[in-house]
Amino acid sequence: MDENGSSPKNKKFLHKMFMAGKGINNRVGCFSGNSIDSSASPSNHVNNTDNIQSAQLRLCCAVTDVNQSPAVNLSRTPSTLSRNRPLDIPLFQKASIANSINGTTSSTTNGDSESSSKEDANNIKDRSRLRRKVLTQRRSADNLIPTIPPSSPLRYSSPESSHSAPVSKLRSTTSHDTMLYNNSSTISMDSLARQALLAAQVLHLIPTTKARERNYLQGRIAANSLLGATELERVLPNREARIFVGTWNMNGQSPPREINDFVLPSCIDHVPDILAIGTQESCSERFEWEVCLQETIGPSHVMLSSASLGTLHLAIFVRRDLIWFCSICEDASMSVRPGTAFRTKGAVGIAFMLFGTSYLFVTAHLTAHQEKVKERVSDIKRIIRSLDLPKNLPIRHKLKGKKDVTQNFDCVFWFGDLNFRLNEPRAQVLQWIEETSWPLPAHLPHGMLHTDQLKAVLSDGAAFKGFREAQITFPPTYKYDPGSQRFDSSTKQRTPAYTDRILFKCRSATNLLSAARRGSALSSLSSTSVEQKPSLECLIYDSVPSIITSDHKPVWGVFKSHVRPGIDTIPLAAGLFNRDVYLEGIKRRAASLEKARGVSTICSIQ
CATH class of the missing domain: 3.60.10.10 (Endonuclease/exonuclease/phosphatase)
Structure with missing residues (x-):
């Protein structure tokens, strides 16, 4: 394998790994490659760490950037939520991601110190940009109803975070579907999550910071x-x-x-x-x-x-x-x-x-x-x-x-x-x-x-x-x-x-x-x-x-x-x-x- 990780075999393996979804964990819209070619030597594994991380960053940004590419299909059907099945990504998006990988691996073949420093700086920028994207797209109980323009489609940070979206935007599923495709723990958690979100929409929620100041029995508050x-x-x-x-x-x-x-x-x-x-x-x-x-x-x-x-x-x-x-x-x-x-x-x-x-x-x-x-x-x-x-x-x-x-x-x-x-x-x-x-x-x-x-x-x-x-x-x-x-x-x-x-x-x-x-x-x-x-x-x-x-x-x-x-x-x-x-x-x-x-x-x- 080439030192810079640009050998055809390495590129082919990365492409096949991405297309099959093998060894990839989905974390808040990011893909982290946990599978390394077993034939690669330990020294090559160490030397190619930066190149693989750079490819992962480019890959993650290509998937999560909602302004440049369509969002991943976030339907809550079992075929798309299963971790053992490949992600349903359009062909043109796969080609765009593959080109991004190829461009990343080929850009590291020069090997001079100036290019390496620039690449490190770019990696730091990519990581910070990725972190901002991930954090801003997460939903929490404090912000159940985000402000979204009517013209723009609602996008979630990951397929598994659709539960944290507003209740009115969630895809309604029948109890029969839930019983077929989810285990017992998932059923109870899904039911509790739905009830909590409905209560959040209807009830007058009291933040904990205000609850510490409340006293319903004594005082002038x-x-x-x-x-x-x-x-x-x-x-x-x-x-x-x-x-x-x-x-x-x-x-x-x-x-x-x-x-x-x-x-x-x-x-x-x-x-x-x-x-x-x-x-x-x-x-x-x-x-x-x-x-x-x-x-x-x-x-x-x-x-x-x-x-x-x-x-x-x-x-x-x-x-x-x-x-x-x-x-x-x-x-x-x-x-x-x-x-x-x-x-x-x-x-x-x-x-x-x-x-x-x-x-x-x-x-x-x-x-x-x-x-x-x-x-x-x-x-x-x-x-x-x-x-x-x-x-x-x-x-x-x-x-x-x-x-x-x-x-x-x-x-x-x-x-x-x-x-x-x-x-x-x-x-x-x-x-x-x-x-x-x-x-x-x-x-x-x-x-x-x-x-x-x-x-x-x-x-x-x-x-x-x-x-x-x-x-x-x-x-x-x-x-x-x-x-x-x-x-x-x-x-x-x-x-x-x-x-x-x-x-x-x-x-x-x-x-x-x-x-x-x-x-x-x-x-x-x-x-x-x-x-x-x-x-x-x-x-x-x-x-x-x-x-x-x-x-x-x-x-x-x-x-x-x-x-x-x-x-x-x-x-x-x-x-x-x-x-x-x-x-x-x-x-x-x-x-x-x-x-x-x-x-x-x-x-x-x-």
């Missing part, structure tokens, strides 16, 4: 916290939550078979994020009522909390994925008739936080009768002073010298049978109802609200300081003959009135901004965002005339609430909800759907 701005915008992109508030005096009767018109009105497009439903003179079976609500709302929501006092009941349902961002719920109650065994008048309140915004829901049943306005105002003041909320939530903003539970929360909803009446004769009110086209136009004034007792209390400031009510466009909700749409025809001849109401209150923008400045985790809440977006806004306010089981009509409203980031010192509910109510409600919902489709639930024995 701003955007990296579970309740921070990043998580808030991922769950609620507009930083807004839709809240449904409903109230109904059930008159001690069981609810109708369907309450969709009350809980899921047809005029709203989507189920709100939070549903708060308060009842007065509720049915005796509290669990049955909660299951009825869960069955109606469906599996997308869970009952976060509920509380009751005598015949008063309040339930809070939350969108299922939001329970991880809710604090623990705290409840309190107060009866305005402490001496009675059967408590029908008073209030029940539930408080909790969603991210950094605190909410208080209070359902109340105040003193009845037309003339007892002062008693009702006294009831309101006593309830406000007696409800001890919050207990452990870090949201207390007390005013000096005053005890007002409604001042401690960002958003407060007060709803129920407040029993305020219209100061007009019955005949005049009935005539006005008959002559009015319902619902009232929003731009026209209400014909009877100027005599409404609650409106007078709100304007005078005797009670409910800071509370508002949306415009009423529906007819009076009290008092009807049960089972009909007819107003009271009994001997008492009660005057129709708006006894069932929903009031709301939010802390001022100035208070919200000062709270944001006090907490480092809330620093992302700017003054412009507070001033431009109202913290609480009523979108719809209506009644449900179709439900006739009670002498009252249900009243409901949908609100839009601005939600701000929170801090991790808030005691979280850790995803807790009433599982028994959820399972029973979904079970009954499934049974009712099967019944509606005509599917029999009776087992047949053959």
Whole structure:
């Protein structure tokens, strides 16, 4: 053999070795010749090392350079992935590679020192260029979706690295193909790789560097916290939550078979994020009522909390994925008739936080009768002073010298049978109802609200300081003959009135901004965002005339609430909800759907 490795025998062997793929290992798109002619002497083997390495570099660059030659066929079929079979390379590419080998071996025949030094320099450059190509073409979990121009075909660094390409670009294979052409370990690894890549595309991956900075139980870690701005915008992109508030005096009767018109009105497009439903003179079976609500709302929501006092009941349902961002719920109650065994008048309140915004829901049943306005105002003041909320939530903003539970929360909803009446004769009110086209136009004034007792209390400031009510466009909700749409025809001849109401209150923008400045985790809440977006806004306010089981009509409203980031010192509910109510409600919902489709639930024995 020639010293310089340019003998015909050596060249022929290299060419045959490449064409047959014998003794070649594929490593990230590079070919390393591990087979040496056994007939060559050890001295020739040592002398020809540089020449063979140079040929290998040229060969590798010819294969991996995607700009100068077509890519190797990277199909995941067994014939191309097998290491015992030759690579499927086009003929023109083989000729190009063979010419590159010939040119390399012939270029070393001069043997002078100047040519040898130049060749060493070229080898170093080729190695560095090869290393850059290999490293830049590798895929990793940190860069699952590379930026590739639409016009250029996707190329991988090696046939075996196609698993690390984006999932959308991978060739889909059936389980039958995998079982035929892969061993058991390959099957499991391929399945795990696919699942990991799919999870990477869908889930919100957390880098380990950020995971070291996270603490979901203690500390003020701003955007990296579970309740921070990043998580808030991922769950609620507009930083807004839709809240449904409903109230109904059930008159001690069981609810109708369907309450969709009350809980899921047809005029709203989507189920709100939070549903708060308060009842007065509720049915005796509290669990049955909660299951009825869960069955109606469906599996997308869970009952976060509920509380009751005598015949008063309040339930809070939350969108299922939001329970991880809710604090623990705290409840309190107060009866305005402490001496009675059967408590029908008073209030029940539930408080909790969603991210950094605190909410208080209070359902109340105040003193009845037309003339007892002062008693009702006294009831309101006593309830406000007696409800001890919050207990452990870090949201207390007390005013000096005053005890007002409604001042401690960002958003407060007060709803129920407040029993305020219209100061007009019955005949005049009935005539006005008959002559009015319902619902009232929003731009026209209400014909009877100027005599409404609650409106007078709100304007005078005797009670409910800071509370508002949306415009009423529906007819009076009290008092009807049960089972009909007819107003009271009994001997008492009660005057129709708006006894069932929903009031709301939010802390001022100035208070919200000062709270944001006090907490480092809330620093992302700017003054412009507070001033431009109202913290609480009523979108719809209506009644449900179709439900006739009670002498009252249900009243409901949908609100839009601005939600701000929170801090991790808030005691979280850790995803807790009433599982028994959820399972029973979904079970009954499934049974009712099967019944509606005509599917029999009776087992047949053959």
